[in-house]
Amino acid sequence: LKKHNLAQSISDVSWSKFTTQLEYKAKWYGKVIKKVDTFYASSQICHCCGYKNEETKDLNVRDWTCPKCHSNHDRDVNASINILMQGILAN
Structure with a gap:
């Protein structure tokens, strides 16, 4: 992660994956994000x-x-x- 552009891309993908999982779990438990x-x-x-x-x-x-x-x-x-x-x- 020493290259800033690459680090930013990895961070964006990680955040996107987190929100996808959060929305999935919320739906599973009948909650809304x-x-x-x-x-x-x-x-x-x-x-x-x-x-x-x-x-x-x-x-x-x-x-x-x-x-x-x-x-x-x-x-x-x-x-x-x-x-x-x-x-x-x-x-």
Whole structure:
């Protein structure tokens, strides 16, 4: 895996195989896999009011306060709530 292009291809195939297996097992157990868009700005959106904070694009910002509703957010917890809600709302 010393060659970057080859490593990327192997990684892509591995991820694809993992998602295929995950979908297979979900179907086996009567569950559904819902995919959230890769570019969904989950850590920038306030899960309380929906305000999109463009200033949180920097990954060094680990927590932030929403200027609209004044809720304090941990970046990862906020993102996980937003991704959960996207999954619930997705058709």
